[in-house]
Amino acid sequence: MNIKLKVELPKVKWDAKLSGVYKLQFDNGMFYIGSSVKLHGRAGQWRSYLGGEAKCSLKDMKKMRGKIEKCKEATFWVIEFVDEGLRELEYRYIKKNVDNPLMLNTFSFEKKPIIEYNMKGKEVARYTSASQASKIKYIQLSRIKEVLTGGRKSHLGSIYKYQNSEDNCVRVRNRGVRSKLIAKKIKVLRFTKDGEPAGEFFTTIEAARVTGVDKKGVYSVLVGKGKTAGGYVFKYADLE
Numbered sequence: 001m002n003i004k005l006k007v008e009l010p011k012v013k014w015d016a017k018l019s020g021v022y023k024l025q026f027d028n029g030m031f032y033i034g035s036s037v038k039l040h041g042r043a044g045q046w047r048s049y050l051g052g053e054a055k056c057s058l059k060d061m062k063k064m065r066g067k068i069e070k071c072k073e074a075t076f077w078v079i080e081f082v083d084e085g086l087r088e089l090e091y092r093y094i095k096k097n098v099d100n101p102l103m104l105n106t107f108s109f110e111k112k113p114i115i116e117y118n119m120k121g122k123e124v125a126r127y128t129s130a131s132q133a134s135k136i137k138y139i140q141l142s143r144i145k146e147v148l149t150g151g152r153k154s155h156l157g158s159i160y161k162y163q164n165s166e167d168n169c170v171r172v173r174n175r176g177v178r179s180k181l182i183a184k185k186i187k188v189l190r191f192t193k194d195g196e197p198a199g200e201f202f203t204t205i206e207a208a209r210v211t212g213v214d215k216k217g218v219y220s221v222l223v224g225k226g227k228t229a230g231g232y233v234f235k236y237a238d239l240e
Contacts, residue, residue, distance in 0.1 A: 001049075001050060001051075001052050001065065001068075001069055002050075002051060002052050003026075003050040003051065003068065003071050003072060003073065003074050004050075004051070004072065004073050004074070005043075005046055005047045005050050005051065005073075005074050005075070005076055006073065006074070006075045006076070007043045007047070007075075007076045007077075008075060008076065008077040008078070009039060009040060009043060009076070009077075009078065012040075016040075017037060017038055018038070018039040018040060018078075018081065019035075019036070019037040019038070019039065019081065019082060019083055019086060020035065020036075020039055020078050020079070020080055020081040020082050020086070021033065021034070021035045021078070021079045021080050021082065021086070021089050021090050021093055022034055022035065022036065022039060022042065022043075022076060022077065022078050022079060023076075023077055023078075023079050024046060024074060024075070024076055025074060025075045025077070026068050026071045026073075026074045026102075027071050027072055027073045027074065028068065028070070028071050030067060030068065030100065030102045031097075031100060031102060032064065032102045033079070033090065033093050033094050033097060034090065035086050035087070035089070035090035037086065039078060043076045046074075046076055047076075050074060064102055067102060068102075079093060080093075087135060087136045088136055091128070091132055091135075091136065095128060112129065112130075112162050112163070112164065113126065113127065113128050113129065113162070113163040113164075114126070114127050114129065114130055114133060114144075114148065114160050114161065114162055114163060115127075115160070115161050115162075115163055116133065116158050116159070116160055117158065117159040117160075117161065118157065118158065118159070119154060119157055119158075119159065121159075124158065126163065130144045130145055130148060130160070133160065139155065139156060143155045143156075144160050147159060147160045148160050148161065148162060187200050187201065187202060187236070187237035188200065188201045188202075188203065188204055188206075188207040188218070188222065188234055188235070188236060188237070189201075189234070189235050189236070189237055190207065190211065190232050190233070190234055191232065191233040191234075191235065192231075192232065192233070193228065193231070193232075193233065195233075198232060199211075200237070204218050204219055204222065207234060211230055211232065212230065213229045213230035213232070214229070217229035217230065218234050221233060221234045221235075222234050222235065222236060
């Protein structure tokens with residue numbers, strides 16, 4: 001790849017840091033929007049990559065290669081300078097240009113929009129997806145999804161809900177049915193393969209200890225993941 005890059009940035013001292021949202025415009029009409037806290041450095045990276053002087057490790061740039069390989073020139077210029085809220089501003093511009101074929105970092109906008117609330121129930125912010133919220137707030141995506149699905153009530157003082165109430169789903173975290181049954185101390189019944197009663201036990205642990213069957217095997221049959229354990233069928237008493 002040998003694309004000549006024209007950089008339109010103000011001349012500043014070597015140690016100055018310019019932060020903002022930039023646009024990389026190619027001569028075939030395509031463009032890419034990104035952001036950086038060091039715009040001069042980012043422009044230098046693009047110049048090295050497009051000029052073929054350096055290999056690129058960024059996923060977006062690799063995807064872009066096939067669409068711009070016939071281009072001869074490109075321009076790097078700043079859409080807006082900003083010191084705070086850089087991520088929010090970047091996504092705002094990206095969202096406006098989702099139809100552009102080089103907007104490779106807009107995949108998350110096809111997902112479900114969510115709303116962030118504080119612990120008092122007051123709306124704090126809106127995001128086009130959980131992925132966007134994760135990137136803007138610099139927190140793990142898995143934590144936001146746990147709140148969205150009911151695995152936890154909140155994370156770092158924030159509550160997240162899908163914008164469309166029909167998308168909200170409550171899921172018991174990790175254990176579900178097993179924890180409820182253990183809390184109620186439901187009896188465990190043992191049967192032969194022919195369906196003949198072969199004993200009953202107060203808990204899964206007791207059933208495993210008395211019968212000499214591994215407790216994981218007993219539980220696997222109880223929840224329907226296995227057919228038999230130790231040659232027997234186990235069932236919860238109230239699920240008969």
